[in-house]
Amino acid sequence: MASNKRPASATDSEEYQGFIHGLSPIKISRTNSKYFDFTLQINTSNYKRVLSTTAKVMKIEIPKVQMLYGNPTNLQDIIVVDNTNQIRITLWDALVSSVQLDNTYNFENLSVRNFKNETYLTTTKSTKINRTEDLNNAVEYEATAAEIPTTIVGTVTEIKITQSYMCKSCTRKFPEILTEEKYNRCTFCQMLQKTENFVSCLTATLNVESEDEPEDNQPSKLTIFNTQINNFCTLNNKEELLKDHLKMEEFFLEETFAFNLFDNVVDSFTVM
Numbered sequence: 001m002a003s004n005k006r007p008a009s010a011t012d013s014e015e016y017q018g019f020i021h022g023l024s025p026i027k028i029s030r031t032n033s034k035y036f037d038f039t040l041q042i043n044t045s046n047y048k049r050v051l052s053t054t055a056k057v058m059k060i061e062i063p064k065v066q067m068l069y070g071n072p073t074n075l076q077d078i079i080v081v082d083n084t085n086q087i088r089i090t091l092w093d094a095l096v097s098s099v100q101l102d103n104t105y106n107f108e109n110l111s112v113r114n115f116k117n118e119t120y121l122t123t124t125k126s127t128k129i130n131r132t133e134d135l136n137n138a139v140e141y142e143a144t145a146a147e148i149p150t151t152i153v154g155t156v157t158e159i160k161i162t163q164s165y166m167c168k169s170c171t172r173k174f175p176e177i178l179t180e181e182k183y184n185r186c187t188f189c190q191m192l193q194k195t196e197n198f199v200s201c202l203t204a205t206l207n208v209e210s211e212d213e214p215e216d217n218q219p220s221k222l223t224i225f226n227t228q229i230n231n232f233c234t235l236n237n238k239e240e241l242l243k244d245h246l247k248m249e250e251f252f253l254e255e256t257f258a259f260n261l262f263d264n265v266v267d268s269f270t271v272m
């Protein structure tokens with residue numbers, strides 16, 4: 001990954017004090033400016049490392065919702081390749097759904113993270129993503145093991161179905177609208193619209209106990225998104241469950257299911 005290639009200047013640089021590790025030789029960027037990479041250790045346990053790169057999007061995963069400081073926050077993993085590497089980038093919040101497959105972008109100010117021996121990048125408040133021309137010599141993309149689906153057959157031990165509303169203008173979701181009002185305003189893009197214009201979205205989080213591995217008493221924590229819930233209800237003549245979330249939760253607790261998963265997100269499911 002190329003490093004942040006903005007030239008240092010007295011006016012727009014942030015100031016940090018710390019120890020520099022892994023200083024690279026000076027490199028020349030494609031725009032002919034000089035730069036180098038390093039890691040700045042601000043205290044003994046925290047590394048702050050920010051970089052920018054031009055990379056092509058090779059894979060886009062389904063957006064997820066994660067609790068962050070007590071608020072449900074949208075995130076989405078993508079896999080990109082640049083001239084030296086293939087790496088995962090986690091897009092947060094407003095940047096979810098901001099890239100398209102096979103397009104190349106300048107990703108500015110990404111933060112470097114390490115978790116379970118994987119180095120990946122995440123967007124920050126100062127990240128900017130802009131479309132650019134294709135790279136000529138990007139590395140070959142390799143599919144990873146996480147892209148092969150797995151199947152769990154088992155029973156649901158706990159479930160919670162939450163409803164949210166998607167604004168068609170900005171595609172962001174939020175937990176509540178005033179359903180009895182004629183109009184509602186999107187809390188993100190501030191666009192006023194008819195209440196029926198908002199798309200109701202269901203998300204199920206559930207714990208599944210596998211039948212195949214009875215001694216493995218760790219239940220799998222799965223997520224089912226709106227499209228898959230809708231598909232299931234339509235294919236199985238269970239549309240009435242879409243209007244009654246408590247009935248739907250109870251239905252899940254009564255049956256044995258086969259869930260096809262990618263990385264704990266359900267891609268499809270059937271009653272056994």
Ligand SMILES: [Zn+2]
Pocket residue numbers: 167168169170171172186187188189190191
């Ligand atoms: Zn909106």
